Amino acid sequence: xxYLKLILVLVxxxxxxxxxxxxxxxxxxxxxxxxxxxxxxTNAVPLSVALINCGINLFFVSSILFISFxxxxxxxxxxxxxxxxxxxxxxxxxxxxxxxxxxxVLFVFSLLFSLILHFIxxxxxxxxxxxxxxxxxxxxxxxxxxxxxxxxxxxxx
Numbered sequence: 001x002x003y004l005k006l007i008l009v010l011v012x013x014x015x016x017x018x019x020x021x022x023x024x025x026x027x028x029x030x031x032x033x034x035x036x037x038x039x040x041x042t043n044a045v046p047l048s049v050a051l052i053n054c055g056i057n058l059f060f061v062s063s064i065l066f067i068s069f070x071x072x073x074x075x076x077x078x079x080x081x082x083x084x085x086x087x088x089x090x091x092x093x094x095x096x097x098x099x100x101x102x103x104x105v106l107f108v109f110s111l112l113f114s115l116i117l118h119f120i121x122x123x124x125x126x127x128x129x130x131x132x133x134x135x136x137x138x139x140x141x142x143x144x145x146x147x148x149x150x151x152x153x154x155x156x157x
Contacts (some may be wrong), residue, residue, distance in 0.1 A: 017132030
């Protein structure tokens, strides 16, 4: 399954490049990430466990998006200007990647990583938007590269 992981890393790199350069990512890359990551997960755990992981991770992502939506409504901002559709798609499809606890930890740290990178790069030029999906793609790309030969810890509880 190393070839699936290599393809996934390349897709993450392509999302990073597109999001950082133009803030527009081809929509079909997000389902590719979800499908490839889910296939890698089913290689490590039974299908029923992978489906449960995906469902609970989707619930977590949906909760975060719902709370974000309520915050935007409360602040009377436009949701369209605060969270991009690409970021929402990335959140949804990245939920198919890991075991529940691993996903929660990696998701939170990828958001912190994105925040740090944005602060570093925002001083160099003015940006109206944050390439969140791109930064998170870089984080998950590094995670998959670090686990290229031994990925059992990504799917353990």
